[in-house]
Structure formats: C-alpha cells, structure tokens
Amino acid sequence: MSITTEPIQGFTDVEDTRAQLATCGYLADDRLATTVFLQTRLEKPVLLEGPAGVGKTQLAESLAVATGRRLIRLQCYEGQDETKALYEWDYGKQLLYTQILREKIGQVVEDAADLNEAVERIAKQDSVFFSQRFLAARPLLEAIDSDTPVVLLIDEVDRADEALEAVLLELLAEFQISIPEVGTVTAKTMPYVVLTSNNTRDLSAALKRRCLHLFLDYPDAARELEIIRSKDTGLADSLAARLVDIVRGIRDLELRKAPSISETVDWARTLAVLGVEELTADVLSTTLNVVVKYERDLKRVMDALPRLVDPNAEVPDHLHGHGHGHGHGHSHSPAADTADDDRDGRAERKAKDQPGRHNAGYYGGAGGTGPRTAPAVSTSQGSRAFPSARKRPL
Ligand SMILES: Nc1ncnc2c1ncn2[C@@H]1O[C@H](COP(=O)(O)OP(=O)(O)OP(=O)(O)O)[C@@H](O)[C@H]1O
Ligand SMILES: [Mg+2]
Structure with a gap:
C-alpha cells in the first residue's frame, strides 16, 4: 500500500511534541507526549481510555491544530448505523436526477417488449446512479478520501455497537474502504487516528491490538x-x-x-x-x-x-x-x-500519582482479574457494511 505520511509540521521528538501541544493549550505529561509522538511515527491509531473530562477529546483537537491538519470527528452512539459512519447513497439526489431525466429514461425503455426487458435495460444503467457523484461520505470515508492529511477523531467508541467496531477494525487495519458499486477507496495520506473511550464497555482485544493504548487518568x-x-x-x-x-x-x-x-x-x-x-x-x-x-x-x-x-x-x-x-x-x-x-x-x-498504576491488571491485562474478555470479532462482520440490499430502487 503506498500511503504517504506527510505531516505539515512533524514532531521531531517527544519534547517537541509536548512543546507544540502546549502552544495549542494542551498540557501533556511524559506518557501522553510519548504516545502521541509514536503515533505520528508508527502510523498507529491511539486509543485513549479514561474517566470523563480528562482531556481525551481535547487531545485530538489540539493535535489537529498543532499539526495543521483538519479534524474529522465521528461521534459514536448506541445503535449507530454504519451508514452514518462510512457512507450512504444520496437517495434524494438520485431521485432528483431521475425526475429531471425522466424523458431520457423514458427513451431507454420506450421500445422494450415487456416489463422484464425494461427492468433489464434500467439495471444496465445502475452504475450511473451508484457512482461517486451520488455517494454521501460520512466521517470515516471522508477521512480516507481526503486529499489533505487529517486527524480522525473516533469519539466515545465504547458507545458504538460491536458491529461498528468490526467496521473500524477493517478500516484501521487497511486504511481503505471498499464500496462494492464503486471500488476500493484507499487513503491518500495517512490520517492520525485518535479513538476515545469512557469504559462503558470493554473494547475488543482486536481493536486494542491495532492501537497504541493509553489510560488517561486525572492528572497529578x-x-x-x-x-x-x-x-x-x-x-x-x-x-x-x-x-x-x-x-x-x-x-x-x-x-x-x-x-x-x-x-x-x-x-x-x-x-x-x-x-x-x-x-x-x-x-x-x-x-x-x-x-x-x-x-x-x-x-x-x-x-x-x-x-x-x-x-x-x-x-x-x-x-x-x-x-x-x-x-x-x-x-x-x-x-x-x-x-x-x-x-x-x-x-x-x-x-x-504513581505513574502506571493502571497498567497491570487493567481490563484483564496480564496478571489482572479484570472483567470479562470481549468476544472475538471476526473481520467478516464488516462485510455488513456493504449489503447489496442497500441499493434502493430508482
Ligand atoms: N492536558 C490538558 N491540557 C489542557 N486542557 C485540558 C487538559 N486535559 C483536560 N483539559 C480541559 O478539560 C476539559 C475537558 O476535556 P475533554 O472534553 O477533552 O475531556 P474528555 O476526556 O473528552 O471527557 P468526556 O469523556 O466527558 O468526553 C476541556 O476543556 C479541556 O480543555
Ligand atoms: Mg470527550
């Protein structure tokens, strides 16, 4: 995959990361500054977990300002449909076009022998109506498809259902989104991805594995x-x-x-x-x-x-x-x-105030007595993202 990482203002080291975030009003400690610096170098998403109000969301906002990147935000919530996260077909626009082109469409089916043939002819025009022109990009596609580098904030991911988490897994692994009707959209520039969680539920081990994980607690x-x-x-x-x-x-x-x-x-x-x-x-x-x-x-x-x-x-x-x-x-x-x-x-x-008190045993880590292990999520679940049934009749 040939994705370019071209930070407008790259961080030179951990200290520089801390200093640049500070100029944007965000005061990071050693662990956080190191994690952010590594994220920009290792091209890995950062997953920030921790109680409310400790600066998880603000970090993504300040990172965007510090690096001169546009911030794209996906706010997760319960029952969120993946079409609101990835993309959906702009039904209104499709309808408008078919109205305007009524005469032209009429000509296509004019001399069809029967209904079957008319449907066949319309079906052949599918690609016209299921093309980029009628695609409404939602935050994930918008981030992948952006011509300029962005910071992608996936906020409060623990509120999303596991199906959406599976979609995220695919995205974070490949940095591409396949749209059956159009093709695969691959990231032109690598986004800096920040995921946040308030721990209302365990996230899957697979998601954590793909991220640099950091527990943000109240500061000293x-x-x-x-x-x-x-x-x-x-x-x-x-x-x-x-x-x-x-x-x-x-x-x-x-x-x-x-x-x-x-x-x-x-x-x-x-x-x-x-x-x-x-x-x-x-x-x-x-x-x-x-x-x-x-x-x-x-x-x-x-x-x-x-x-x-x-x-x-x-x-x-x-x-x-x-x-x-x-x-x-x-x-x-x-x-x-x-x-x-x-x-x-x-x-x-x-x-x-002792650093790292959450490291061992947190969320069932090594030696811990943490809560249930999250069920394994297969990546095939992500294929739900592209059901052919999503096509709407013209
Ligand atoms: N390290 C920090 N430097 C500067 N401001 C901070 C820092 N940490 C938190 N804040 C301030 O605290 C407030 C809360 O931060 P933020 O909204 O990012 O919290 P959060 O962890 O996302 O909370 P929630 O889980 O409720 O969404 C913001 O006004 C932010 O500016
Ligand atoms: Mg927040």
Missing part, C-alpha cells in the same frame, strides 16, 4: 494546577493550588460522578468572578453546584468539605455522618478507612 496535582493556570481563570495561584487539593479530596469520596479537570477550571473561574480571597467551607459549599452534579453527591461533599478545607478542623458530630454507613467524610477505600491520621486522604492521593 502539579499538572492540574498547570492546566488551571493555562486557562486564565483569574484565580490567584495560591488559591488555585488549594482548590486543586480540595478537588482531589472530593475525587477520593465515593461519588456517582467525580469532578473532572473542566469542573476544576469552572470552579476556579466561579470563585474568581465572586472575588473570593479565602477558600472556606462556606464559600465552597455555596458554589459546589459548579462541580457536583448529583443531589446525593452534593450531600456527601458538603459533609466532607470542612475536613477537606482544613484537615485539623473539629467537625461537630451532627455534621460528621453522610448517611451511608461510614460516618466520616473521607475516602471509602480500605487504606484510608484504617488510617486515622490521614483523614483528608492525602496519602491515598499521593499513591494515585
């Missing part, structure tokens, strides 16, 4: 602070550093939805707009709705706030419980439960 405190600073929130540095610590404490609580980086940014902006000069439990609880979006979570965080703001605070007994059996406002992990002198969960957060 220093990097999160750097990100907040880069967003010009207007909040003083010292307060932003305290805020990051408090948000990290909130993440350690057992919440339905932990606050993400974007929520820390929103909170910092909110506090700056209010002209807050000191982070007290009171001021934080009145603005808590910016970061906590579920009623149950709100109660838990309210209870925990005094201790998160001041680990030495004496909390009156009536404020101590949060109504679900633990009776204290810190982390629910066994480690923190036994560590009375670590009530604000700092040791636990520090442990979370």
Whole structure:
C-alpha cells in the first residue's frame, strides 16, 4: 500500500511534541507526549481510555491544530448505523436526477417488449446512479478520501455497537474502504487516528491490538494546577493550588460522578468572578453546584468539605455522618478507612500519582482479574457494511 505520511509540521521528538501541544493549550505529561509522538511515527491509531473530562477529546483537537491538519470527528452512539459512519447513497439526489431525466429514461425503455426487458435495460444503467457523484461520505470515508492529511477523531467508541467496531477494525487495519458499486477507496495520506473511550464497555482485544493504548487518568496535582493556570481563570495561584487539593479530596469520596479537570477550571473561574480571597467551607459549599452534579453527591461533599478545607478542623458530630454507613467524610477505600491520621486522604492521593498504576491488571491485562474478555470479532462482520440490499430502487 503506498500511503504517504506527510505531516505539515512533524514532531521531531517527544519534547517537541509536548512543546507544540502546549502552544495549542494542551498540557501533556511524559506518557501522553510519548504516545502521541509514536503515533505520528508508527502510523498507529491511539486509543485513549479514561474517566470523563480528562482531556481525551481535547487531545485530538489540539493535535489537529498543532499539526495543521483538519479534524474529522465521528461521534459514536448506541445503535449507530454504519451508514452514518462510512457512507450512504444520496437517495434524494438520485431521485432528483431521475425526475429531471425522466424523458431520457423514458427513451431507454420506450421500445422494450415487456416489463422484464425494461427492468433489464434500467439495471444496465445502475452504475450511473451508484457512482461517486451520488455517494454521501460520512466521517470515516471522508477521512480516507481526503486529499489533505487529517486527524480522525473516533469519539466515545465504547458507545458504538460491536458491529461498528468490526467496521473500524477493517478500516484501521487497511486504511481503505471498499464500496462494492464503486471500488476500493484507499487513503491518500495517512490520517492520525485518535479513538476515545469512557469504559462503558470493554473494547475488543482486536481493536486494542491495532492501537497504541493509553489510560488517561486525572492528572497529578502539579499538572492540574498547570492546566488551571493555562486557562486564565483569574484565580490567584495560591488559591488555585488549594482548590486543586480540595478537588482531589472530593475525587477520593465515593461519588456517582467525580469532578473532572473542566469542573476544576469552572470552579476556579466561579470563585474568581465572586472575588473570593479565602477558600472556606462556606464559600465552597455555596458554589459546589459548579462541580457536583448529583443531589446525593452534593450531600456527601458538603459533609466532607470542612475536613477537606482544613484537615485539623473539629467537625461537630451532627455534621460528621453522610448517611451511608461510614460516618466520616473521607475516602471509602480500605487504606484510608484504617488510617486515622490521614483523614483528608492525602496519602491515598499521593499513591494515585504513581505513574502506571493502571497498567497491570487493567481490563484483564496480564496478571489482572479484570472483567470479562470481549468476544472475538471476526473481520467478516464488516462485510455488513456493504449489503447489496442497500441499493434502493430508482
Ligand atoms: N492536558 C490538558 N491540557 C489542557 N486542557 C485540558 C487538559 N486535559 C483536560 N483539559 C480541559 O478539560 C476539559 C475537558 O476535556 P475533554 O472534553 O477533552 O475531556 P474528555 O476526556 O473528552 O471527557 P468526556 O469523556 O466527558 O468526553 C476541556 O476543556 C479541556 O480543555
Ligand atoms: Mg470527550
């Protein structure tokens, strides 16, 4: 296959990758910058998995800006039809043409002896109506068929059905799409492909194998602070550093939805707009709705706030419980439960800062006790992408 890789602005090394992404407002750590650099050199898609709001989508957007490539996005969702991902025939246009060409079509069948012969004659004209002219390219075909290099973002791939995943397998293996009526469309330039997943289901091993896989977790405190600073929130540095610590404490609580980086940014902006000069439990609880979006979570965080703001605070007994059996406002992990002198969960957060904690055992990796193995997906499933039944009558 002769596909050219011609980055408009190639990255020279990992450091250069990090620097160029930073100029586009994206602050990558070592692992992420290395993965992105390798992606541009090894021509492999990147699969980013991780919780909401840790910068998965933003990476693809910033990569496009940094490399001067157009971003093409396929947003996946449940029940998504592959015609919305690959291509579909533009039925409206076909119909319009047949209306306009009514007379001409009439001439073709004019002297046909019977209906059978008329149908045969029309069928011979199939290729006119099933040609590039009537093809509506959807994001995957658009990326493959692009004359200029692109970044292809396949966002939230875990929401797509397994059938669509099989279509992606074919595409990522060959970087080509076959359209029975037209032929095979091969990528003219190699797209940088970024897939993201929020882990709502396991992705197939086959898909993971084709990608450089990276688990993006919440950043450590220093990097999160750097990100907040880069967003010009207007909040003083010292307060932003305290805020990051408090948000990290909130993440350690057992919440339905932990606050993400974007929520820390929103909170910092909110506090700056209010002209807050000191982070007290009171001021934080009145603005808590910016970061906590579920009623149950709100109660838990309210209870925990005094201790998160001041680990030495004496909390009156009536404020101590949060109504679900633990009776204290810190982390629910066994480690923190036994560590009375670590009530604000700092040791636990520090442990979370260790790189690579998700590497072993994550999703049933070597030595892990991960969840079910995803069923093998045969590539032949992808042939569903091109059923002849898709042809519509003229
Ligand atoms: N490393 C980073 N550098 C700069 N901004 C970041 C970084 N990580 C996250 N952000 C900011 O956090 C916000 C959320 O990022 P993004 O939408 O990419 O998250 P996501 O992981 O795709 O979340 P979801 O799973 O909900 O789609 C964005 O505003 C983004 O700018
Ligand atoms: Mg996203």
